[in-house]
Amino acid sequence: MAGCDLSGVKLKPLLTDLLAGRTAALARAISLVENGRPGFEELLAALHPRLGQAHRIGITGPPGAGKSTLAMQLTKAYRARGEQVGVVAVDPTSPFTGGALLGDRIRMEDVALDEGVFIRSMATRGSLGGLATSTREVCDVLDAAGFDRILVETVGVGQSELAVSGMADSTVLVLVPESGDGIQALKSGVMEIADVFVVNKADRPGGDKLAREIDVTLGFRQGSAFRGIRAHHGLDLAVAGRAPVRQTESADPWKHPVLLTTASKADGVERLVAELDRHHAWMTGSGELSARRRRRLAARTREVVDRAMHRWVWHSTQAEAMVNERLAEVASGRISPYELAGEIVAAVKEGVRV
Ligand SMILES: Nc1nc2c(ncn2[C@@H]2O[C@H](COP(=O)(O)OP(=O)(O)O)[C@@H](O)[C@H]2O)c(=O)[nH]1
Ligand SMILES: [Mg+2]
Numbered sequence: 001m002a003g004c005d006l007s008g009v010k011l012k013p014l015l016t017d018l019l020a021g022r023t024a025a026l027a028r029a030i031s032l033v034e035n036g037r038p039g040f041e042e043l044l045a046a047l048h049p050r051l052g053q054a055h056r057i058g059i060t061g062p063p064g065a066g067k068s069t070l071a072m073q074l075t076k077a078y079r080a081r082g083e084q085v086g087v088v089a090v091d092p093t094s095p096f097t098g099g100a101l102l103g104d105r106i107r108m109e110d111v112a113l114d115e116g117v118f119i120r121s122m123a124t125r126g127s128l129g130g131l132a133t134s135t136r137e138v139c140d141v142l143d144a145a146g147f148d149r150i151l152v153e154t155v156g157v158g159q160s161e162l163a164v165s166g167m168a169d170s171t172v173l174v175l176v177p178e179s180g181d182g183i184q185a186l187k188s189g190v191m192e193i194a195d196v197f198v199v200n201k202a203d204r205p206g207g208d209k210l211a212r213e214i215d216v217t218l219g220f221r222q223g224s225a226f227r228g229i230r231a232h233h234g235l236d237l238a239v240a241g242r243a244p245v246r247q248t249e250s251a252d253p254w255k256h257p258v259l260l261t262t263a264s265k266a267d268g269v270e271r272l273v274a275e276l277d278r279h280h281a282w283m284t285g286s287g288e289l290s291a292r293r294r295r296r297l298a299a300r301t302r303e304v305v306d307r308a309m310h311r312w313v314w315h316s317t318q319a320e321a322m323v324n325e326r327l328a329e330v331a332s333g334r335i336s337p338y339e340l341a342g343e344i345v346a347a348v349k350e351g352v353r354v
Pocket of ligand 1: 061062063064065066067068069070200201202203204261262263264265
């Protein structure tokens with residue numbers, strides 16, 4: 001790597017230390033990437049050949065569903081197997097500080113001092129689009145640094161879990177019985193991004209009912225409400241009807257599990273760990289893992305192009321100056337922002353104002 005010394009960041013030693021598993025280097029590499037400081041794209045480019053070892057697990061669902069609690073329980077379970085775990089939380093609604101991942105109760109003290117665990121909140125950085133990209137990039141750093149599992153928590157039944165599906169190999173959708181979110185999720189199409197469904201807070205009433213509703217909805221999605229009923233020719237519709245929408249044609253479709261958990265008591269976590277292992281094995285065997293990773297690489301390339309174009313337009317052309325120059329005309333109603341934008345784009349394209 002020529003020109004490795006950028007703005008005081010010595011990329012080569014950083015890379016060496018990172019790959020040697022030095023925690024301080026990991027923290028530095030992550031903040032370099034997170035803040036988009038000079039050299040971060042070179043670092044990520046150098047890490048690229050090292051990617052693909054980690055199992056990336058997205059955990060999404062409405063606020064308060066228990067995603068962080070589940071993430072901590074999964075972390076403990078993976079640590080018990082001797083695996084290294086990275087946790088990246090993207091939660092603009094409840095940023096965590098000082099190493100406490102949760103608003104209350106289960107605190108990070110359990111795992112925060114463990115060398116095999118690295119936790120980062122992406123809570124306050126960037127816009128949503130930019131945030132999604134930098135979250136993926138932070139995951140790359142963890143992957144290259146040798147973490148076995150990377151848990152990515154994102155909040156919401158909205159756009160953000162659509163972003164998480166693009167960053168994970170396996171996506172867990174966490175719902176809770178008492179809120180209306182479950183039903184909303186079933187209607188919103190969010191189900192299509194999930195590989196594993198978790199109905200958390202099973203210690204409260206309504207968990208079984210929600211799990212059944214999810215199961216029935218999964219059946220409908222596949223054009224069959226009769227999953228679990230054996231057809232007379234011996235085909236098990238429970239198996240046949242469960243291929244997820246985005247899954248490529250497969251003779252051995254993934255059967256979406258719907259699990260009940262009480263994360264606060266670690267109930268059901270073992271089963272979740274097992275289903276995630278099963279999903280990873282299925283993805284590897286079916287070719288879905290490499291298909292998803294290829295899609296992610298294409299998406300990443302587009303994102304980086306977007307970012308470069310954005311940077312170029314606003315920092316290296318006259319676009320910003322044109323906005324300022326003509327703002328009075330827009331404000332007085334003489335021209336619309338659309339017309340001005342059109343003029344700016346035309347000018348930039350022609351290079352006349354560059
Ligand atoms: N009763 C009950 N409470 C839970 C369970 N799991 C998590 N909680 C609590 O629900 C609240 C929100 O949990 P948290 O993990 O922060 O949710 P997140 O917003 O989805 O990350 C916390 O007070 C947790 O202690 C559960 O299985 N049962
Ligand atoms: Mg949380």
